[in-house]
Amino acid sequence: xxxxxxxxxxxxxxxxxxxxxxxxxxxxxxxxxxxxxxxxxxxxxxxxxxxxxxxxxxxxxxxxxxxxxxxxxxxxxxxxxxxxxxxxxxxxxxxxxxxxxxxxxxxxxxxxxxxxxxxxxxxxxxxxxxxxxxxxxxxxxxxxxxxxxxxxxxxxxxxxxxxxxxxxxxxxxxxxxxxxxxxxxxxxxxxxxxxxxxxxxxxxxxxxxxxxxxxxxxxxxxxxxxxxxxxxxxxxxxxxxxxxxxxxxxxxxxxxxxxxxxxxxxxxxxxxxxxxxxxxxxxxxxxxxxxx
Amino acid sequence: xxxxxxxxxxxxxxxxxxxxxxxxxxxxxxxxxxxxxxxxxxxxxxxxxxxxxxxxxxxxxxxxxxxxxxxxxxxxxxxxxxxxxxxxxxxxxxxxxxxxxxxxxxxxxxxxxxxxxxxxxxxxxxxxxxxxxxxxxxxxxxxxxxxxxxxxxxxxxxxxxxxxxxxxxxxxxxxxxxxxxxxxxxxxxxxxxxxxxxxxxxxxxxxxxxxxxxxxxxxxxxxxxxxxxxxxxxxxxxxxxxxxxxxxxxxxxxxxxxxxxxxxxxxxxxxxxxxxxxxxxxxxxxxxxxxxxxxxxxxxxxxxxxxxxxxxxxxxxxxxxxxxxxxxxxxxxxxxxxxxxxxxxxxxxxxxxxxxxxxxxxxxxxxxxxxxxxxxxxxxxxxxxxxxxxxxxxxxxxxxxxxxxxxxxxxxxxxxxxxxxxxxxxxxxxxxxxxxxxxxxxxxxxxxxxxxxxxxxxxxxxxxxxxxxxxxxxxxxxxxxxxxxxxxxxxxxxxxxxxxxxxxxxxxxxxxxxxxxxxxxxxxxxx
Numbered sequence: 001x002x003x004x005x006x007x008x009x010x011x012x013x014x015x016x017x018x019x020x021x022x023x024x025x026x027x028x029x030x031x032x033x034x035x036x037x038x039x040x041x042x043x044x045x046x047x048x049x050x051x052x053x054x055x056x057x058x059x060x061x062x063x064x065x066x067x068x069x070x071x072x073x074x075x076x077x078x079x080x081x082x083x084x085x086x087x088x089x090x091x092x093x094x095x096x097x098x099x100x101x102x103x104x105x106x107x108x109x110x111x112x113x114x115x116x117x118x119x120x121x122x123x124x125x126x127x128x129x130x131x132x133x134x135x136x137x138x139x140x141x142x143x144x145x146x147x148x149x150x151x152x153x154x155x156x157x158x159x160x161x162x163x164x165x166x167x168x169x170x171x172x173x174x175x176x177x178x179x180x181x182x183x184x185x186x187x188x189x190x191x192x193x194x195x196x197x198x199x200x201x202x203x204x205x206x207x208x209x210x211x212x213x214x215x216x217x218x219x220x221x222x223x224x225x226x227x228x229x230x231x232x233x234x235x236x237x238x239x240x241x242x243x244x245x246x247x248x249x250x251x252x253x254x255x256x257x258x259x260x261x262x263x264x265x266x267x268x269x270x271x272x273x274x275x276x277x278x279x280x281x282x283x284x285x286x287x288x289x290x291x292x
Numbered sequence: 293x294x295x296x297x298x299x300x301x302x303x304x305x306x307x308x309x310x311x312x313x314x315x316x317x318x319x320x321x322x323x324x325x326x327x328x329x330x331x332x333x334x335x336x337x338x339x340x341x342x343x344x345x346x347x348x349x350x351x352x353x354x355x356x357x358x359x360x361x362x363x364x365x366x367x368x369x370x371x372x373x374x375x376x377x378x379x380x381x382x383x384x385x386x387x388x389x390x391x392x393x394x395x396x397x398x399x400x401x402x403x404x405x406x407x408x409x410x411x412x413x414x415x416x417x418x419x420x421x422x423x424x425x426x427x428x429x430x431x432x433x434x435x436x437x438x439x440x441x442x443x444x445x446x447x448x449x450x451x452x453x454x455x456x457x458x459x460x461x462x463x464x465x466x467x468x469x470x471x472x473x474x475x476x477x478x479x480x481x482x483x484x485x486x487x488x489x490x491x492x493x494x495x496x497x498x499x500x501x502x503x504x505x506x507x508x509x510x511x512x513x514x515x516x517x518x519x520x521x522x523x524x525x526x527x528x529x530x531x532x533x534x535x536x537x538x539x540x541x542x543x544x545x546x547x548x549x550x551x552x553x554x555x556x557x558x559x560x561x562x563x564x565x566x567x568x569x570x571x572x573x574x575x576x577x578x579x580x581x582x583x584x585x586x587x588x589x590x591x592x593x594x595x596x597x598x599x600x601x602x603x604x605x606x607x608x609x610x611x612x613x614x615x616x617x618x619x620x621x622x623x624x625x626x627x628x629x630x631x632x633x634x635x636x637x638x639x640x641x642x643x644x645x646x647x648x649x650x651x652x653x654x655x656x657x658x659x660x661x662x663x664x665x666x667x668x669x670x671x672x673x674x675x676x677x678x679x680x681x682x683x684x685x686x687x688x689x690x691x692x693x694x695x696x697x698x699x700x701x702x703x704x705x706x707x708x709x710x711x712x713x714x715x716x717x718x719x720x721x722x723x724x725x726x727x728x729x730x731x732x733x734x735x736x737x738x739x740x741x742x743x744x745x746x747x748x749x750x751x752x753x754x755x756x757x758x759x760x761x762x763x764x765x766x767x768x769x770x771x772x773x774x775x776x777x778x779x780x781x782x783x784x785x786x787x788x789x790x791x792x793x794x795x796x797x798x799x800x801x802x803x804x805x806x807x808x809x810x811x812x813x814x815x816x817x818x819x
Contacts, residue, residue, distance in 0.1 A: 010399045010810065013317040017408035025415025028459045032419070032452035039521050040448070064404075084401035084477050091469045095507045102511025102541055106526055114534035122604060132529070146530030222523030225532035232518070 009078040011071070016064035023060055026053030065267075069259070072266075082266055089270040093277050096240070100281055103236065107229040107288065111139050115225065118145050144224035151217030153230060155290035158209045162202055163286045166241075169198035170279040173248075177272050183262045185255070192252050195275070199245040206238050233285055240278045247271040316411075319403035320809060321388045326706070327410050328385030329699075333775070335377030335417065336692075340768050342370040347764035350757050353749055363747035364432035365424060371435025375553065376460050377417050379687065382695045383556040384409075384467045387495050389706065391471060393800040393807060394489045396480025396816040401473040405466050412463035419456040423449035434745060436546065439527030439538040443519040454517045461506045468502035471495055480799075482818035486577065489798050491559030493580050497587045498555045501548045504591075509545040512538065536601045543594035551590045553687060555583055557654075557694030558625055561647050563798070564701050565629050568644035569636030570795040575628040582621035589618050599670045608667045615665040619658065626655055641793065642716040646697035649724050650690060657685030660735065675745075678738025684731045688767075696723075696774065703778070704792045708806035709785030715777045722770035729763030 030053050033046025071077065119137025120128030128135060132145040140152035153159070176191035213219040213230075221231045251271050254260065260268050318324060345366045349357045358366070388406065392399055400406045424430035431453040433441035442450060475488070475496045488496075515538070518524040525531020527538045558579075566573045573579065595603060595611040603611075629651050638644070660682040664670050673679060696719075703711050737756045742749055749757065791801040799818070803811055 011319055011403055013314075013319045014404050014407075015317050017404050018316045018411050020408050021411035021415055024412055024459045024462065025419070028416065028455035029419050029452070032449075032455045035451040035517070035521050036448050039451075080477060081401075084473050087473045087476055088402055088405070088469050091472055091503055092465075095465050095469075095503045098504050099507035099511055102508040102544075105508075105541060105544070106511075106515065106537060109537050109540060110526075110533060114529075114537055115532050117534075118529060118532065141532045144525070144531045146525075148531065221518070222525070222531075224525055228518070228524040228526055228531070228533070232515075232524070 009076065009081055011081075014064070014067060016060050016067065019056060019060045019063070023053050023056035026050070026056060029053075069254075069267075072264070073259070082264070085266045086269070089266075089273060093273060096277065097281075100233070100236070100284075103229065103233050104284070104288065107233065110141075110225040110229060115139060115141055139226070141224050141226040146224075148223050150219045150223035150227060151213075152226065153209075153213060153217065153219060153290060155286065158205055158212070159286060159290045162205050162209075163282065165198050165202050165205070166279050166282045169195050169202070170276055172198065173272050173275045177268065180255075180260060180265055180268060181262050189252070189255055192248065192255060196245060196248045196252060199241060199248060199275075203238065203241055203245065206234065206241075230289060233289055237278065237281055237285055240274075240281070244271070244275050244278050247274060318407055319399070321392050321399045321403065321406065322706075322807065322809065322811075324400075324403075324406050324410050325385045325388030325390075328381045328388060328413075331410070331413055332378050332380075332382035332385060333778075335373050335381070337771070337775075338421070339370050339373035339378055340771065342366045342373070343764060344768050346370065347761040349747055350749070351761040352758065353751050353754050355748055358747070360747045361429060361432055364434075364745070365430045367745050368431045368434050368437075369420065369424065372420065372431070373417070374687070375435060375549070376457075376464075377413070379553045379691050379695070380464065381413060383495075383498070383553070384464075384471075386491075386556065386560070386695070386698050386702075387467075387471050390702065390800060391474055391492055391495060392478065393803070393811050394492050394798055395475065395478060395483050396799050396812050396818060397474060397478035398810055398812050400470050401478050402470050406470050409463045409466040409470065412459050416456045416460045416463065419452055423452040423456075426452075436542060437513075437516060438542070439516060439519065439535045442516050443527055446520065450520055451517060454513045457513045458510055461510045464502055464506050468499040468506070472499040472503070475499075480812070480815040480818050486580070487818065489559070490562035490573065490576070490579055490583075491556065494555040494557075494559030494562075494583050497583050498552050501552050501555075501587055501590065505545040505548045505552075508541065509549075512541045512545060515541070536598070539598045539601060540595065543597045544591075546597065547594040548587070548590040550683075550686075551586055553691050554654075555586065557650065557691050558583060560694045560698045560701070561629060561650055562625075563796075564643045564647040564697055565632050565651075567701075567793050567796040568641060568647075569633045569638050571632055571636040573628065574631035574634075575624070578624055579628055582624040585621040586618060589614060589621075593618065596665055596670070599667050600674045612665055612667045616662065619662055622658055626651060626658075641700075642711075642713060642720055643697045643701035643793075645717070645720045645724075646693050646700060649720075650693045650697060653685055653689035653693065653727070657682055657690055660685065673738060675743055676738035677734045677742045677744055680744050681731050681734035681738060684734070688731065689727050693723075693727075699774075699778070701793070701796075702800070703781050704788035705800060705805050705807055707782050707785070708788055708804075709781050710788050710792065711777050711781035711785060715773060715780070719770060719773040719777060722773065723767060726763050726766035726770055730760055730767050731763070733759050733763075 026049055030046050030048070030050030033044055034050050035046075037044040037046045116122070116137050117124040117127060118132055118135055121137065135145040136143075142152050143149045172191045173195045176188050176195060179185075179188040179191055210231075219227050219230065221227060248271055251268050254267070259265075315323060315327060318327075345358060346363065349355075349363055388400065391397075420430070426447075426449045428447040428449065430449050431437065431442075431446070433446055437453070475492055479488070515524070515526040519526050519528065519533075525533045527533050527535045529535070562573055562579055592614045593611055595607060596615045599608055599611075640648075660678065664673055664679065664682060700711070700716060703709075733756045737753055737760070738744075740753065740756075742753045742756075788805040790804050792805070793801075799816060800807070802816070
C-alpha cells in the first residue's frame, strides 16, 4: 500500500474530539444518575445531564463530519487515508459483531445449559428436586423456575415479513452502491430512498411486534431469560437499525447535494457496510431467537 | 483523489500550537502518547494509594483503620484503576509514541480519533472515582464484579460503574482500531510484516484482542445493569438465568484481557534485551508465532478462573489442558530471551536491569500460574492470597516493570535528555527488593489458607502480613523516585544523542533526540 505515497497526509488539529469526550462523559454521568434516580423514584437532574450529553454529541457529529466533508471535497485526503478509514470501519463492525456475540452467547448458555441444569440435567438432579421442585426445562421458557408465565414469539407473520423486508433492503442498498459506482445518480437516489423506506417499515413493524408481545403475549423484559434475551437482542438490533437508517438518511441528503463520486464515497460505503451488517445480525436473530 | 499532502494544513505543522489548546485539540501521536503516559502514571499513583490503604488495614489482624465496606471499595477500585487506568493506558501511550516511529509513519492512521480515545479516559475515571464519595459508596464487588454481588447486593453507584466502564471500553476499542489500522496501512515502503519490531507485532495482536473482547465486557456490564435496574434475570436462577453465566461472559473478556496487559511487555523486552546484549533477537519468527499462539489460546482458557463453580469434569479437563498449553509459546519466549543473552556482550543499564528482572519475576508468576492451572490443586488455591501473589507477579513485576523498562529505554528519545542514572538505579533496586518482599510471602499466606479480599484475618497470618505490608509501603515509596527521575529528565539533563544505546536497533534511533514533532514527513526507506 505504502509504496504509492510520496508524502504523508496528517489531519490538522481539531476541537471535535474533546467535545466528543465531554459529550460521552456527560452521557455516562447522566445515564448513571438517571437510572439510579428512577430506581429509587427520586427527583434529580440525571436526565437533564444525559440530554445535554446527547446534544453535545449531536453537535460534535455535525461539526466533525462537516469538517471531514469539507476537507474531503477540497481534495486534501490521500488514498492512504481513505484506506485507513475503510479498515477502521471494518474493525469497528467487527467490534459490533463481538458485542452481539456476547448476547448470543448468553442466549445459547441459558438455553442449552442454565435452563437444562435447573430442570435437573447433567448432575443437577438435586438442584431441581430441592431448589426448584416442579420446574421443567423447556425452550422458549414460558414458565420460569420462579413461576413467571409468559407467551412466546413465533416466527411466522411479522418476524417473517421483517426478515424479508430487511433482506430486500440489503439488496436495494447494494443496488444504490452499484449505481453510485457507475455514476447513475437517479437510480442511486431511488434505490437509496427505497432502502430508507424499508428500514423505516422494519422499525415500525418491530415496534408493533413489541406492543403485541407486551399486551397479548405477556412477554416483557422481566419475564425471565427468554424475554430477556429476546428483548435485549432484538432491542440492540433495533437500535442499530435506527442508527443505520439515520446514516442512510444523511447519505440521501448528501447525494441530493451532489456529494460522492464513483471513486470517492467512503461515507456511503461505510453506511452500506453497516447496513449489510445489521441485516446479517437480523438473519442470525431470526434463526436463533425466532425459529429454533 | 490526490495522493499529495494538502497545502492547507502545512502551516499548522510548522508552528506547534502552544498552551492548553495544544493538549486539548492535538492530533499529534507524540502529544497524545505523552498524555496517555502521564494519565496512566497519575492513575498508577491513585490506584497505588488505595493499595496502601489495603496494606495499612492488613498490617495487623482486626479492624483498625477502615470499615469492611470501604475496604471492599478499595480492593475493587484499586483493581479497576490499575487494569483500565494504569496498565492499559500506559501501553497505549507507548504504542502512540513508538509505533509510528518504528514503522516509519508520520503519525497514527486516525489522529483525531486518537485524541478522542484519550480524552474519554479522564471523564470515565472521574465518574468512577467520584462514585466513591456517593452515599452508600462506590463499587465494592471486586474488579470482576461477579453477579449477584454486582446485581442483587450492590450499592446505588453500580449504574455509574457500568457507564464509566462503557466509555472506557469505547476508548479502548477506538485506540485499538487506531493501532491496528496504523500497522496495517502506514508502514514505510519495505517495512514488511516480518521486518516489524516485535513491539509493533505484539501490539498488532493486542489490538486485535482488544477489539474482540472489549465489546464482550460491554455486554457483561449491560446485563448487570439490566439485571439490577430493569428486572431481567440473566444471572438469576429464578428467571432461568445463572450467576455462573456471568463468570463465563466476564472471563471470556477477562482472560484475553490478561494477555492484553502482557503481550506489549513481551515486545518491549524483545527490544531491550538484544540492545544490551549486542546481539540480534534469537528466534524472531518464533517470537511472532508464539505471540499469535498465546492470543489464539487466550480465547480457550477462560474457565480456568472458574474451576470451583461446579462445571462438568469434561469442561474442567478441557480448560486445564488448554491453559497448560499456553506455557509452550510462553516458554518459547523466555527461552528466546535467554538465548539472546547467551554469549552476548551484556551491559546492565537501567532498562536492561528492569528487563532482566522482568524475565525472572514474570517466569515466577508464570510458574505459579501453571500450579493454578491444575484443576484439583486450584480447588485448594482458589480465592486465596496465592492467586493474589500470582497475578501481581505477572502484572507488577511483569507488566509494570516492562513499562518502566520501556520508559528508561525511550525517555532520552522522548525528552532529548539523559536521565539521572544513579537515581534510576536506586529506583530499580528499591523496587526490585520491595516488590519481592511485598508479593513473595503472599504465596505462603495463600498456601496456608488466607482468603483474598478480606479486611481481617486469623492471627496466625499476622507475621506474613506485616512483612507484606512493609514491602508494600516500600514499593509505593520507591515509585516516587521514578516520578522524580521522570520530572528531572523532562526538565533538564545531559543532551541525549540520537542513539544513546550503542546496541539499539530500529527506525526510532535514526531520528534526533528529542524526536521531531512530525517524525517522518516522507516515508523512510527500509531495506
